[in-house]
Amino acid sequence: MAPAETLGFSQATLDRIDPALQAFVDSGQVSGIYAVIARHGRIRYERTFGQMDVARDRPLRRDAIFRIYSMTKPVVAVGVLRLVDQGRVGLDDPVSKYIPSFANVQVFAGGTADAPILRAPDSPITVRQLLNHTSGLAYGLTPGPVDTIFSRARLYDAGRTLEEFTDSLARIPLLFSPGTQWSYGSGLDVAGRVIEVASGQTLDRFLDEQLFRPLGMRDTGFRIRPEMRDRLATVYTPGADGTLQPVRGDGLMAMFEPEARFFWGSGGLLSTPDDMLRFTQMLLDGGEFGRTRILRPETVALMTHNTLPPELTPVPSGALRDPTYGFGLGVAVKVDTAGATRPGPVGIFRWSGYLGTYFWVDPENDLIAMVWTQLSPGSRVPLEATFQELVYSALQGIGNRE
Structure with a gap:
């Protein structure tokens, strides 16, 4: 004080x-x-x-302990950037370098949630785009066809692993070709999986060892x-x-x-x-x-x-x-x-x-x-x-x- x-x-x-x-x-x-x-x-x-x-x-x-929900996102972003500083991740790396299923993502080009028309993206999703919400990944927040598909998939399940989540998400069409628009999305979930693959540790252990303990964040997890x-x-x-x-x-x-x-x-x-x-x-x-x-x-x-x-x-x-x-x-x-x-x-x-x-x-x-x-x-x-x-x-x- x-x-x-x-x-x-x-x-x-x-x-x-x-x-x-x-x-x-x-x-x-x-x-x-x-x-x-x-x-x-x-x-x-x-x-x-x-x-x-x-x-x-x-x-x-x-x-008091709070559930901080989306305030988690900047913490995970710092985790990715720590790996960038260590030379283990590149911001302009394609996400598919770490999560192979993302090599096959498609973009919604018309139709409906039940019968979508898909096309290949103009460029692959990069790690940077996961962090600044230009990846095109959905989040289930709008009434459009893509978010309807996302919501129906019920990806946010406590019994699912992060690897299972990201592989399922890669099958859901993108809202737009990466880098062409901004839309608040699920990119930081995918960024968490990038951390796991690049570090060889689960997300919780990596953040605890690389951020929480060094900073004295004793009650964060x-x-x-x-x-x-x-x-x-x-x-x-x-x-x-x-x-x-x-x-x-x-x-x-x-x-x-x-x-x-x-x-x-x-x-x-x-x-x-x-x-x-x-x-x-x-x-x-x-x-x-x-x-x-x-x-x-x-x-x-x-x-x-x-x-x-x-x-x-x-x-x-x-x-x-x-x-x-x-x-x-x-x-x-x-x-x-x-x-x-x-x-x-x-x-x-x-x-x-x-x-x-x-x-x-x-x-x-x-x-x-x-x-x-x-x-x-x-x-x-x-x-x-x-x-x-x-x-x-x-x-x-x-x-x-x-």
């Missing part, structure tokens, strides 16, 4: 954050919230609100351990009467259980805010945390800058609700301020999880901010947007000074 003024914040404006976040809990929109602001490597603001288990009347703990149960935040969703109800029997939730076989590279990590602060601080510091180097500075620069050509920027991402973002490798990157719906300078990089876990990193202001809840879906409430407005109001309140 450090005093507000030494980190360039107005304490009076920071004091507005507590009632604003508490209001989300008091109104019954979310069960609990964790929020933190760090600048210059020191924490200025950190609070918890509400409960991690409403029925048991258990306050949200600072060390793909499976709920027995000692975690007491700290695991309950996931809620609005019931028929509008009140929050715990989520039960969700197929994706089974991915986190000890008996699961699938290492879900696009959404399967459990973590804590402390652990993700270490991860994001490593990125902000150019790939190094303390004396531990994870990535080369130039590799972090590539990851956290827009990798898309002008014709594909900004990205059509409904999750961001901000038309000023391009995409790096595993993270969205702010490329403009004109028309922005949120404050902050060009260069911010960020991502989030489906259940309402959010982070953003602002290199210009040497700032990291995170706000987390466990709501399905998290986008039901404007938690992140509200928090970001308040953070920059406090930063701007005294002239953005160092």
